Amino acid sequence: MTKRSPASRRPDESRVLTDPRAIRALAHPARLTVLDLLAGGRELTATACAEAADISPSAMSYHLRALEKWGFVERADSSGDGRERPWRAAPGGWRIESVDGPEVGPAVNAIVGMALDRAGADLRRWFAHERDAPRAWRDAAEVDTTVVWMTADEATDLAERYRALVDQYRDRTAQTRPAQARRVRAVRVLVPVDDR
Numbered sequence: 621m622t623k624r625s626p627a628s629r630r631p632d633e634s635r636v637l638t639d640p641r642a643i644r645a646l647a648h649p650a651r652l653t654v655l656d657l658l659a660g661g662r663e664l665t666a667t668a669c670a671e672a673a674d675i676s677p678s679a680m681s682y683h684l685r686a687l688e689k690w691g692f693v694e695r696a697d698s699s700g701d702g703r704e705r706p707w708r709a710a711p712g713g714w715r716i717e718s719v720d721g722p723e724v725g726p727a728v729n730a731i732v733g734m735a736l737d738r739a740g741a742d743l744r745r746w747f748a749h750e751r752d753a754p755r756a757w758r759d760a761a762e763v764d765t766t767v768v769w770m771t772a773d774e775a776t777d778l779a780e781r782y783r784a785l786v787d788q789y790r791d792r793t794a795q796t797r798p799a800q801a802r803r804v805r806a807v808r809v810l811v812p813v814d815d816r
Contacts (some may be wrong), residue, residue: 634713634783635691640724642690643716647727650675650683652734655692658709660803661793663696665704713790739807757802767813775810782808 637643646652650673657664657672664672670680684707687693691710698705716728743763750758770778786806792798 634715634787637714637716639690640727643724643731644727645686645690646692647730648683649673649734650680651687651692652731652738654680654683654687654707655709656738658693658707660797661708661795663706663708665706667704669707735807736809739805742805775812779808779810782810 637646646655653673654669657669666681666684667677669684670677673680673683675683684693688695688707692714693707694710696706696708716731746753746761750761753761792801
């Protein structure tokens with residue numbers, strides 16, 4: 621796979637992480653918080669990111685520079701008085717595929733744990749206030765859990781088809797989204813559950 625710069629990636633193109641150093645760079649709650657905040661075309665200053673992550677602006681600047689080094693975020697054009705340039709997520713998403721080695725196991729576990737914690741918090745928040753949401757959103761929101769028998773090839777095919785469906789919407793940003801669009805967390809968990 622040819623390594624491409626973040627700017628050359630299409631918004632619907634996911635980056636497959638295989639470098640243990642890039643994976644370890646993500647394994648910090650503040651960094652994942654920032655990536656979540658900047659998803660969907662949002663542009664925020666380091667100060668706004670720091671407030672959301674509940675850390676100091678100088679610590680956030682450090683984390684943003686680390687994310688920039690590995691191509692996860694980039695500087696946006698300055699606006700207003702130009703004193704502080706905002707940050708944005710680099711185009712395209714990212715995913716971790718099978719990476720061997722003891723040096724990445726703890727980092728992958730931390731990233732997956734934080735991602736699932738965030739998804740769980742989103743679900744709890746939604747269902748606590750679902751009754752107050754417009755009917756169209758109540759009808760659209762869904763949690764589905766199913767256990768089925770699949771081969772590895774079938775599971776791979778399902779994962780690829782799911783990714784293709786979600787990728788249809790990945791190029792939308794806060795600036796280009798339809799008027800009634802909301803940020804939606806799409807979570808797919810596809811793992812074997814039997815003990816082999």
